[in-house]
Amino acid sequence: MRLFFCFLALTMSTLSWSATEPAEPEVNKETVTDLIATLENESERQALVEKLKIMIDAQPEAEVPFIATLFDIDAQAPGLMAELTDLIRSYGLPESFMGDLITFSVTVLLVLLGLFLNGALSKFLDRRLNLIRHSLSWDDKRFSSIFRIQRWAGYVVSLILIGYASWHLIASSMGKEELEGPGSLLSAVLTIALVGMVFSMIWEGVNALLESMIEKHERLNSSRFQTITPIIRNILMIALTIMSLMVILSELGINIMPLLAGAGVLGIAIGFGAQTLVKDFLTGLTVVFEDLLQIGDVVKIGDKFGLVEKITLRKVQLRDLDGTVHTVPFGDVTIVSNLTKEFSYYIFEVGVAYRENVDEVISVLKELDEVFREDEAYASRVLAPLEVLGLDRFDDSAVVIKARYKTQSHERWNVGREFNRRIKAAFDERNIEIPFPHQTIYFGEDKQGSAPNANVRLMREQATDEQAP
Structure with missing residues (x-):
């Protein structure tokens, strides 16, 4: 505590002395000669004394600072300075250590103040940006990464300055050479922070632009846009990361030209050695940007069938009806069958017995269609009335009437199952036979059109002696 009061008194007396001590005036020989002549003349000397007395009476007393009267600095400063000097010498420290300690303390205070102001400014700007985020429908954390970089840059710069000030104080106390100025290190840190802020x-x-486009244009809020957006972000992230590393390495004094040349050679080698991977990427770009499939589509790729769950530039991921996940590399894609592109058709193949009237069956189907499209649960799923294509073919045990429903892209199966259920109920009500596979034995006809009698012969095997009763 005594050391603290000594330090405080020394600081206040030093500041007061430096603030009140006048600068040393320049000596003018003519003025000094005139002053000597005045002092040698009795009358002039007496007049000068009278003028000095008048000036003393007219000069107001200087106000003494409150803290000086409280601690009686003028009286205590010489003694405290002597004690403090003896204390510093007792520890083997140079007399200039006190000035270095004061400089270190002021530096730390200024750095902490700057660090606090930098953090407060970044948080203030981040909060003020919330109004713009909400008005433009951006994410709540959009552009927050820039302010995080600002705060971390402030932490690093503060750490460098405090470290340099600490080394300066230690070097002064030990009589060693000072560390070189942190200018180059600070320049590198600020450059890296600037690069990070620019790329951030x-x-x-780009992400804010994509979010604004989705919000303002509802038609962009589709599976195609959701498919392309992750790919755009991945490409942008890779490009920004590579460029950032190149700039940072260049700023740190590393020659990146050999790295670029080596990367080019490595890329060529990888291109030759990984032709399948390159083929996957090129085919993936073609499939995605030509809109052959999107996330949420039901597709058939080769012998794999399922719902598209994930698309990258290298592969597509399908989930089957039973939950099985199929991962298909784009390099293996030759034909893409998209079952839900814009709309779908559900094909009905209605088989009836040969004895049924085809026109009657078609009339029943149209009646069911009118009732079906009036059902609120299915009216929005059906895009057009039932299209009856007519008698399609003759099968072994039935005649097949083909029809189709135009539905929303993912509703074809729901619509088809429900309409099939209603067909079965209507046919049962009207006694229209839906045949199952069976065979009819035909014995032929004579020229008059009469069928001959069936020649049925029953034979019984003769029992052997062993089987006889």
Whole structure:
């Protein structure tokens, strides 16, 4: 505690002395000669004394600072300075250590103040940006990464300055050479922070643009846009990461030209050695940007069938009806069968017995269609009335009437199952036979059109002696 009061008194007296001590005036020989002549003349000397007395009476007393009267600094400062000097010498420290300690303390206070102001400014700007985020339908954390970089840059710069000030104080106390100025290190840190902020702004800006486009244009809020957006973000992330590393390495003094040349050679080698991977990427770009399939489509790729769950530039992931996940590389894709592109058709193949009237069956189907499209649960799923294509073929045990429903892209199966149920109920009500596979034995006809009698012969095997009773 005594050391603290000594330090405080020394600081206040030093500041007061430096603030009140006048600068040393320049000596003018003519003025000094005139002053000597005045002092040698009795009358002039007496007049000068009278003027000095008048000036003393007219000069107001200087106000003494409150803290000086409280601690009686003028009286205590010389003694405290002597004690403090003896204390510093007792620890083997140079007399200039006190000035270095004061400089270190002021530096730390200023750095902490700057760090606090930097953090407060970043949080203030982040909060003020919330109004713009809400008005433009951006994510709540959009552009927050820029302010995080600002805060972390402030932490690093503060750490460097405090570290340099600490080394300066230690070097002064030990009489060693000072560390070289942190200018180059600070320059590198600020450059890296600036690069991070610029690339973060590009990343956040592209994502904000995509979010604004989705909000303002409802037609863009589709599975195609949701399919392309992750690919755009992945490509942008890879490009920004590579460019950031190149700039940072260049700023750190590393020659990146050999790295670029080596990367080019490595890329060529990888291109030759991984032709399948390159083929996957190129085919993936073609499939995605030509809109052959989207997330949420039901597709058939080769012998794999399922719902598209994930698309990358290299592969597509399908989930089958039983939950099985199929991963198909784009390099293996030759034909894509999209069952839900814009709309779908459900094909009905209605088989009836040969004895049934085809026109009657078609009339029943049309009646069912009118009732079906009036049902609120299915009216929105059906895009057009039932289209009866007519008698399609003759099977072994039935005649097949083909029809189709135009439905929403993912509703074809729901519509088909429900309409099949209603067909079965209507046919049972009207006694229209839906035959099952069976065979009819035909014995032929004579020229008069009469069928001959069936020649049925029953034979019984003769029992052997062993089987006889």
